[in-house]
Amino acid sequence: MTRLRSEDIYAIGPSMSDYDALLVRKTGRSLGKIAALAASVALASIDQRKCKVAVVPLTCGEGIIEGFSQAVAGIIAYLGFEVFMTDGTDAAGLALAVEHGADIVFQADEERFVAINFANRKTSDNSDATGRGFATAFELMCGSLSGRRVLLVGCGQVGRSAAIKMARRGAQLTVYDIDHTISSKLAEFVQRETGCRVLVGTNLDEVLLKHCLIFDASPADGFIKGRHLSAKTFIAAPGIPLGLVPGCWAQVEERTLHDPLQIGVATMLYDVCG
Ligand code: PYL
Numbered sequence: 001m002t003r004l005r006s007e008d009i010y011a012i013g014p015s016m017s018d019y020d021a022l023l024v025r026k027t028g029r030s031l032g033k034i035a036a037l038a039a040s041v042a043l044a045s046i047d048q049r050k051c052k053v054a055v056v057p058l059t060c061g062e063g064i065i066e067g068f069s070q071a072v073a074g075i076i077a078y079l080g081f082e083v084f085m086t087d088g089t090d091a092a093g094l095a096l097a098v099e100h101g102a103d104i105v106f107q108a109d110e111e112r113f114v115a116i117n118f119a120n121r122k123t124s125d126n127s128d129a130t131g132r133g134f135a136t137a138f139e140l141m142c143g144s145l146s147g148r149r150v151l152l153v154g155c156g157q158v159g160r161s162a163a164i165k166m167a168r169r170g171a172q173l174t175v176y177d178i179d180h181t182i183s184s185k186l187a188e189f190v191q192r193e194t195g196c197r198v199l200v201g202t203n204l205d206e207v208l209l210k211h212c213l214i215f216d217a218s219p220a221d222g223f224i225k226g227r228h229l230s231a232k233t234f235i236a237a238p239g240i241p242l243g244l245v246p247g248c249w250a251q252v253e254e255r256t257l258h259d260p261l262q263i264g265v266a267t268m269l270y271d272v273c274g
Contacts, residue, residue, distance in 0.1 A: 002219045003110070006066040008240050008260045013074025019262060020078070026257060027140035032079050035266035038129070038136040038165075041274030050119065051273045053083040053104045054097030059090055061110030072106050075265045081273075104272055106265070113264075117272040124271035130238045130264030131161025131217065137257050138162075138236035139169055142213060146170030151201070151211035153177075154218030155186040158238055162215055167196040174211065176201035178220075216243040224248070238264065 012019075020031045027034065036043045053076050055069045069085045076083040084100065086093035097105050104117045113126035139145045145166055152159050152166070155177040167173055167190050175190075177183035180202055187198040201207035208214070208228040214235045216224065221241035226248050237243060237258040244252065257263075 002240050003062065004065055004068060004240060004260055006068075009065070009071040010067045012071040012261060013077075016074060016078035016262070019259065023137070023257075026254065027137050029137075029140055031262060031266050032270075034137045034140065034263065035079075035133055035270045036274075038133040038263075038267045039124075039270035039274050041270050046270070046273045048081050048273075051081055051104055051117075051269075052102050053081055053106065053269070054093075054100065054102035055083065055085045056093035056097055056105055056107040057085070057089045058093075058107050058109050064089070068108070071261055072265055075262055076106075076269055079266060079269065081269065104269075106268070113268075115268040115272045120272070122272040122274075124268040125157075126264050126268060127157035128161045129267035129271055131158040131163075132165050133263040133267035134158075134236045134238045134257060135162040135165035135169070135215070136267075137263060138213075138215060138234070139166070141236075141255065141257060142234050144170075145213075147172065148213055149174065149211055150213040150215060151176065151207050152215045152217060153204070153208075153223075153243065154216065154220075155179075155182045156217065156219075159215070159217035160186055160189070162217055162236075162238075163190045163198070164193055166215070167194040167198065171213075172197075172199075174199040174201050174207055176204055176207050177218075178204075218243055222246075226251070 055073045057064050057069045073083045073085050086096040088096045103119050106115050115124045150171040152175045175183045187200045190198045212232040216237040222245045224244040235256040240260050
């Protein structure tokens with residue numbers, strides 16, 4: 001999981017409306033609808049009055065990312081939920097969250113970013129939620145994944161979650177990781193969990209040339225190049241950095257889903273509210 005920087009996230013809160021309009025244009029659905037689908041919950045079933053959210057900054061590890069808690073709160077507020085960022089951090093922040101009536105807490109250290117609902121004891125992990133959320137949005141953007149050949153690059157926690165979701169939606173998956181042991185293990189896991197056959201790619205350039213539907217769950221940047229792209233290319237790229245070389249962004253922008261936090265946080269929220 002690549003650690004976000006302030007410059008990656010400072011504009012998220014103020015630009016949520018524009019970002020949502022972009023999502024609707026590319027997928028036909030809003031952020032809230034995508035997240036509810038990914039969390040398998042009906043929007044109508046959620047009582048927002050029972051979902052007051054606190055975002056608690058944590059100083060552990062490399063410390064607080066300036067703007068991180070504010071960005072998370074901005075996404076949650078945009079979705080219509082009551083949310084506040086605690087004045088205190090760490091244990092003090094958690095206590096303040098409960099004392100000020102929060103039902104749900106969002107907090108992130110260097111290893112995990114989680115949402116916890118104290119009332120229904122539901123939890124959600126950002127990597128898992130991000131994989132499911134982007135796989136859901138990717139299917140909407142592509143029209144369908146059933147019978148479609150999809151390349152997954154990056155077999156970590158986000159890739160694993162996305163692979164399961166896409167396999168269950170009928171995608172014919174090829175998985176690639178720079179560590180071929182990891183990609184082989186993910187293929188075995190997905191086949192065991194879903195009964196779907198998964199191919200393992202060993203040559204990145206070769207598999208990129210052979211696939212139009214690319215799910216970039218890799219922490220690498222600049223490996224998707226112009227020669228890998230066509231008018232039929234669709235890309236889902238959760239998180240930072242983007243695997244697409246900057247000069248090619250304009251060529252696939254309308255068929256690319258990419259954000260540092262929005263879809264993952266929205267899916268976490270509906271995971272624990274549902
Ligand atoms: C959760 C993000 C998604 C991608 N990378 C993950 C990351 O940057 N993790 C570190 C988050 C640290 C937050 C810090 C704070 O401001 O509370 N502890």
